Amino acid sequence: MWVLRALRRPVMAAILTLATVLGFVRPATAAGPVSWKVCPEDEQVQCGVMRVPADWGDPYGPTIELQMARRQATDPARRIGVLIVNPGGPGGSAVNMALDGELFTPELRRRFDIIGLDPRGVGRSAPVLCSQALVDAKPSPLVPDEAAFRALAEYNRKLAADCTARSGPVVEHADTGSVVRDVEALRVALGEPRISILGASYGSLIGELYGETYPGTLRAVVLDSVMDHSVDVDTFLAQETAAVQDSFNEFVKWCARDARCVLRGQDIPRLWGTLMARAAAGTLEDPYDPPAKLGVWELISAAFSAFYDPQWFSFAHYLQDAAQPAAAAGRRGRDVPPIDLTPNSFPAVFCGDWALPVGDFTAYRRRLDVLAALAPQVRASPLALSAAAGCVGWPVPPASPQRVLSPAKLPMLLVNALHDPATGHAWARQVAAQLGPNARLLTYQGWGHIAYSHSPCVKTAVERYLIDLTLPAAGASCPAVEPEPFGVG
Structure with a gap:
């Protein structure tokens, strides 16, 4: 039996490789289905679990468990689809982001299933x-x-x-390229023909690389506080x-x-x-x-x-x-x-x-x-x-x-504060240039990191784009909002 077990893995890997080349099987299908249950933190949100290969180059090797939270569209009759969200870090929990009922506008909550998938190695997903x-x-x-x-x-x-x-193989495979494979595996598991992505800060890199790798399955992408990965x-x-x-x-x-x-x-x-x-x-x-x-x-x-x-x-x-x-x-x-x-x-x-x-x-x-x-x-x-x-x-x-990004295949919205200490406005300009005419940069004229959370004007523009795919005018900006005192002393 040990001989059969030793032979099985390379044989099955070869079958998977051949099937992939011939177009019968997508690599992401090496992942398992999503198991859903009510989240203990909020009964209106579902928590999901999915197993994926620790190393996508070895789909029959060790697996890790990814966890996510799904806030389903409150208006199912007008549901657009799935919006995958990520807060960045690296190290921020996308599950917590989805659990935050006040972060997204009421219209986005009505029209989208908002899913926060903790990236591998982060939060609840096989944490490092x-x-x-x-x-x-x-x-x-x-x-x-x-x-x-x-x-x-x-x-x-x-x-x-x-x-x-202490953490196993995830430490060697925590790169964003692997996370992008995880997101595609989730899309396949959900049976969604296309998804939308809102990636903030380091999460913008997920949106950039997913859009380049799987342009045909992406409906819309918002990059907020943009990483320039070139x-x-x-x-x-x-x-x-x-x-x-x-x-x-x-x-x-x-x-x-x-x-x-x-x-x-x-x-x-x-x-x-x-x-x-x-x-x-x-x-x-x-x-x-x-x-x-x-x-x-x-x-x-x-x-x-x-x-x-x-x-x-x-x-x-x-x-x-x-x-x-x-x-x-x-x-x-x-x-x-x-x-x-x-x-x-x-x-x-x-x-x-x-x-x-x-x-x-x-x-x-x-x-x-x-x-x-x-x-x-x-x-x-x-x-x-x-x-x-x-x-x-x-x-x-x-x-x-x-690497320099390829030109975007679909309209993308980039937003960035003019005075951002973590992802400077120069990065957003550079990424917009790489993505080409399909990318539109909206500048928040104020301060701080994550423009969506600082500007009602930015929130409105993001909502309009995600819902009806309308981009702001070229060169558009949102006015600065002076910060108010909190946490003093």
Whole structure:
């Protein structure tokens, strides 16, 4: 019997390959059906499970379980079809996105089955889990010398081994090309002739690659906060860093015009420079967790996080309290019980999608100097530098590396904030150029990441396009919406 079992797999694989070549079988049919049940979080939403190959190149090898949530169209008689949604990250849960009943407009909820499929390695879909202690020990990408650079590579190799030991083969196959195969398998399992996609941030890459790979089964695609998956390592680092510096500059401008900014009237770049010097010297106290200290990397990362919404009001308070530690007395966080494992899909996904060779320490240090000259306040994009540094020494080569997109076969809608710290407006312009005349870029003239969540004007344009496939006029834009204070102090 063991002989028969040993022979069965290559024979069946050969049959599948021949059938695929002849057009009888699509590779996605290696996946199983979807099993649905009521979601425990919301009885109006169905939760589904589907098994797919861990490695689409080995359809009869180990499998993984993908999980999803489906919010069915509330007006079945006028149902258009399925809208696959993804919030990006990488690491954001599309299941949670679909469970959010307030995120999408009422008309979209009436006309579409909204399905959030957690990408492989993320959320509930065979999550990449790693040692919490090891993840917490991640070194700063701002390495000071060659020994630290070698230690960074060794750390990444150790992390990959730890995550693989705890999570299995998904770590080596978490690339977006594999996710696109999963989405196509879901379409086949649902029996839908065509689907629509709304991908935000890193989720836009799913829409880009699905549209290129399966143009005949795509009805519409919205790319919100657009990833440009064609740039090389230096362009990637420079454009991402320029986007963060732009957001810092916008924060300074806002503080000068809004009387509610607690730093109004102060020289914010000078204050920032003082805090950065104290962080470099190891004397800057975390204003909300004293007596813990903030390093340069932590301070830059705090700014980057604040620019996402943006949280300008609370960030101004944060800087004020950091400059005057006594003002934040009594804000120490509670002790949290230690956790053995933590979700950590970012390096597996990013290193599976990007070839970001930074060279040896000398070349890496030179790149850091270039970025610091480009962005004198923020020094580097925490997102981009974490990605590039996180792939140094990563043992799995990228399965879906960068390439220029083919022209779009159908009309596509791209939306992006003019001042986005994570996916700069330059990326949206570049991707629109790659996709050609079928792509239309709608610019939100404001700030923050994910334009759909910041602008009613953008929501209206997205809804109109998804429902009746009407694109905005060429060069159209939506006005900025000034942020309101929340979470201050």
